Amino acid sequence: MEDARKIRVLIAKPGLDSHDRGAKVVARALRDAGMEVIYTGLRQTPEQIAETALQEDVDVIGLSILSGAHRTLFPRIMERLKEQGLTDVMVFAGGIIPEEDVSEMKKLGIKEIFGPGTTTEEIIRYVMDNLPKRD
Amino acid sequence: MTKTEEIAKGVLSGDRRSIAKAITIIENSMPEAPKLIAQIFPHTGKAHIIGLTGAGGAGKSTLIEKIVREYRRKGKTVGVIAVDPTSPFTGGAFLGDRIRMQELSTDEGVYIRSMATRNYAGGISRATNDAAKILDASGKDVVIVETAGAGQSEVEIVKVAQTIVVMHAPGLGDEIQAIKAGIMEIADVFVVNKADRENANKTAIDIQTMLQMCNKKAGWKPPVLKTVALTGEGVPELIEKLEEHRCFLEADTEFRESLLKTKAEDELLEAIKERISRALIDQLQRQGKLDELLHEIVEKKIDPASAAEKLVKKAIDHA
DSSP: OTTSOOOEEEEEOBSSOOOOHHHHHHHHHHHHTTOEEEEOOSOBOHHHHHHHHHHTTOSEEEEEEOSSTHHHHHHHHHHHHHHTTOTTSEEEEEESOOHHHHHHHHHTTOOEEEOTTOOHHHHHHHHHHTOOOOO | OOHHHHHHHHHHTTOHHHHHHHHHHHHTTOTTHHHHHHHHGGGOSOSEEEEEEEOTTSOHHHHHHHHHHHHHHTTOOEEEEEEEOBOTTTSOEEEOGGGGGGGGGGOTTEEEEEEEOTTOSSSSOTTHHHHHHHHHHTTOSEEEEEOSOOOSOOOGGGGTOSEEEEEEOTTSOOHHHHHOSSHHHHOSEEEEOOTTSTTHHHHHHHHHHHHHHSOOBTTBOOOEEEOBTTTTBTHHHHHHHHHHHHHHHHHOHHHHHHHHHHHHHHHHHHHHHHHHHHHHHHHHHHTTHHHHHHHHHHTTSSOHHHHHHHHHHHHHHHO
């Protein structure tokens, strides 16, 4: 039924790296899985990401980062999301995030990190299985 | 106060989170939707709603970014609804119009929402009209609706917007393209973008020629403007024309009344059709009447149209 609630996902690239092939691959895969994916392009600031998530009322945010700046940017992003009251949005991340940083990122509230080699099926499955319950 | 009342109140005070929730509620036809619309409806009718349509790649999103900046320079607040197509096969959508406008997302006077057509025909989604109403009620001076990239039949935008801008870019077709029906007929303003290209002048002339052959829309002669969206060239002049059209609509109260009445009628009939068909189909399904006839259709004992006639007549007679 066309009114069935769709899963809305924001795929965002924080920071200054300009490698967005991975982000686009994930975005397309999620679209092919029936989701509405908002892709906002390169060089997003934490403020832009949080504001976009708010205006678009997304259920999920996927952060793609390859520059190594995740330890600086992710805390800021999670902070902004909290400020906007978006604590019920599921956040996952991917790109180049070393194994040793994963638990630190998860402590910030990022539910899962998908490193290189993750299949799109895995990501789709994860999103479907862990959708936040929103009213 | 119920949650719906809270959200409605939030919308009316311009709270962004409430606006976001409200659009989600009506887009998904959630149970609170009718009550929500009922509460905000009396506060609509103040915003200038502008529709922007035209072939994909003509530069709509880029131009909108410049249009919004110009309105902001003039102290106006703006809402933008950017529509992209839903895949008929997967039900999903890639909503990428925001990319060109992202610098505006942290401007408090701008609200941008991406919507998927969800297989509604005509370049917009079924909820676009109500989403525009929500932005209107939230106090935005201008609401811009960007349709999914248009061929020639994306004319549903006329049901949503008061001023329609049709965008062209050079090289998308010759004079014959310009004459084709559909979106060329609905334009209040024509824009030829990428005007720095060679054949931009010819495109503008083709459109002007076509216009001379058509009837004018009740006293308003659609201007043909040239812009370069990447640099913003031509945008102040475009805004001037948009304002002129708004004044034209407000000045001609008789014309405006008839437009409002047509809009009201369209919306009422659409709402009635939706409810009747939903109620009727639900009833028929519950009574198992559909399954009975499916068998006969497969065996070619009856054609679908006649079967529908039978079912509907019976249902109406019983009503």
